Amino acid sequence: MATERGQLVLKTALQAGRIMIQNGSEVARVDDTLTRIAQNSGYPDSKVYVTITGIMMALSSEGNAQVEPVKNRTIDLEMVTRVNDLSRRYAAHDISLVQFDEALADLEAHPHTFPVWLQLVAAAFVSGTLEIVFRGNYHDALVTFLIGFLGYAVFLGVNRLARVRFLSEFLAAIVIGVLAIETVKWGWGNSTDDIIIGSVMPLVPGVPLTNAVRDIMSGDLVSGIARGMEAVMSAVAIGSGIAVILQLM
Known part of the structure; x- marks a missing residue:
């Protein structure tokens, strides 16, 4: 069974990846972002498989894999940029994993779309x-x-x-x-x-x-x-x- 922290890492990474795919990011960028989130969380051997309809990710040391479906897709590159910025802030230890997860939830709940x-x-x-x-x-x-x-x-x-x-x-x-x-x-x-x-x-x-x-x-x-x-x-x-x-x- 995955630890509580491992579950939070998976949840945060998969949510970040889903937001990026939904808003027009290329697959390579999503793969790199999820891998870096896992590495910065202490899981250097994570496995990520990304398509435009779903994401699969496993933290090897945890032994569990989770799947995140991607049902809707549009083009909003500002959302992709915001997720990237949050990932960089997490890598620089400006925010914690919990804050990262909360920021992603807030980003989805209050998207900064143009009128x-x-x-x-x-x-x-x-x-x-x-x-x-x-x-x-x-x-x-x-x-x-x-x-x-x-x-x-x-x-x-x-x-x-x-x-x-x-x-x-x-x-x-x-x-x-x-x-x-x-x-x-x-x-x-x-x-x-x-x-x-x-x-x-x-x-x-x-x-x-x-x-x-x-x-x-x-x-x-x-x-x-x-x-x-x-x-x-x-x-x-x-x-x-x-x-x-x-x-x-």
Whole structure:
């Protein structure tokens, strides 16, 4: 049987790893963080196995292994950074193991997410400025700004109302396609293609795709392929939504 301290080490490490995976960390970073937590707790021979759907960890001297499932995944790299900071503070003996565990629980209970209005404004700026930077299309920048704003609002709204994977990307792409075509018809925009390309950019799964490549290059083939397929499915959902509208309109 594991000692009480060993159980706390496992609980804290697994919780830290789950938070990191849920918020978009690559597998190698999670593996390294959990290993260091165990080493700094006096368990240098720990065994860690990390995938994007679950984490298994054992403290060899304790003889027990525990599994932590990962059910939801999003992108919030600030959460990953906060867990890393707590891990470094624990390694530097600035906080105790109990304080580390309590800080993780507080982090999950009170996530420091940006307000929805700021996320929407950021998505709008990404959409509009890409029209200028990559296409040199100043005329359509304002229209793309507004459509990017509305498209991302649909994406966030559907995510909150329906826990169906890839549905939010599909419906947001449909709304973007309809608005892009209609604004050109009304004479508010010049290029439907440019407006659509700029407006869907906030929906593109750039971080998951990058992490998939990093996982594969690190040798984490299971997680890399799984994350890559997840990114591809998101891209397919976006493309399908646009394709449906272009065919119908």
